[in-house]
Amino acid sequence: MRSLVLKQYVVDAFTDKVFSGNPAAVCVLEQWLPDHLMMNIAKENNLSETAFTVKRDEDYELRWFTPGGEIDLCGHATLACAFVLMNYYETELHSISFSTKSGELQVVRHQDLYEMSFPAYDLEPVPITAEMIAALGAVPQEAYIGRDLLCVFDSETDVMELSPDLEKLKNLDGLLLQATALCSKKEYDCVSRSFAPKLNVAEDPVCGSGHCHIIPYWTVRLLRNRITAYQASDRGGILYCRSEGARVILAGKAVLYSSGEIYVPSGIIS
Numbered sequence: 001m002r003s004l005v006l007k008q009y010v011v012d013a014f015t016d017k018v019f020s021g022n023p024a025a026v027c028v029l030e031q032w033l034p035d036h037l038m039m040n041i042a043k044e045n046n047l048s049e050t051a052f053t054v055k056r057d058e059d060y061e062l063r064w065f066t067p068g069g070e071i072d073l074c075g076h077a078t079l080a081c082a083f084v085l086m087n088y089y090e091t092e093l094h095s096i097s098f099s100t101k102s103g104e105l106q107v108v109r110h111q112d113l114y115e116m117s118f119p120a121y122d123l124e125p126v127p128i129t130a131e132m133i134a135a136l137g138a139v140p141q142e143a144y145i146g147r148d149l150l151c152v153f154d155s156e157t158d159v160m161e162l163s164p165d166l167e168k169l170k171n172l173d174g175l176l177l178q179a180t181a182l183c184s185k186k187e188y189d190c191v192s193r194s195f196a197p198k199l200n201v202a203e204d205p206v207c208g209s210g211h212c213h214i215i216p217y218w219t220v221r222l223l224r225n226r227i228t229a230y231q232a233s234d235r236g237g238i239l240y241c242r243s244e245g246a247r248v249i250l251a252g253k254a255v256l257y258s259s260g261e262i263y264v265p266s267g268i269i270s
Contacts, residue, residue, distance in 0.1 A: 011080035014237035068200035075208010121146030135168035149174030206237030
């Protein structure tokens, strides 16, 4: 078997300028690679997610890998993948349907915004425990569990100053930790941060799937279905969101950071 040469793009998602938002790698494949090889590529990239996609008839199959394993849903890498396909492969497209482990995901382009329809997570209230407080280094006002643990704080300062113990976070319920609070700035409704040590990612710069927890919470609390969310990581990012029953609509911008090639020797493909 010959060596593989794979085209790879790195896109900054949920931003309109490089060096901000959340970077994701995107590999557009002719056929699926072995899982271990996709896992190794994700580890080598060492970004929070690497997206792999294969065209099937008129739609695309899509999978996401973190340095710690495959994940069932990822917002920013979905946005990045749609950006690559619509700008460099099928430039006439204005919508793409992805088949994923979380079902069919639709992405629609509206000029420079890419709008994604994701499933909303059901949130169950959980008690605030001593273990939770020790891991966070702060006391949340409320806590909920979906796929992730969602902690609601009294102020945006609490969220922005969080410095959790990542090893202790691994012992809490939930795949990721989502921290959120109301935002004092007029242009945003809420702020958040996302931590994913179970996936070998200390802090996810902008977490789309995390907002499938955050937006259902705030739409109920604020009594409106349109929310503009700011992710308060060092890189920062903006999500334009709305709630539609069992779905969360996430929209954001994206920009290409780099494109290149991956060389995979034949001896490690199978």
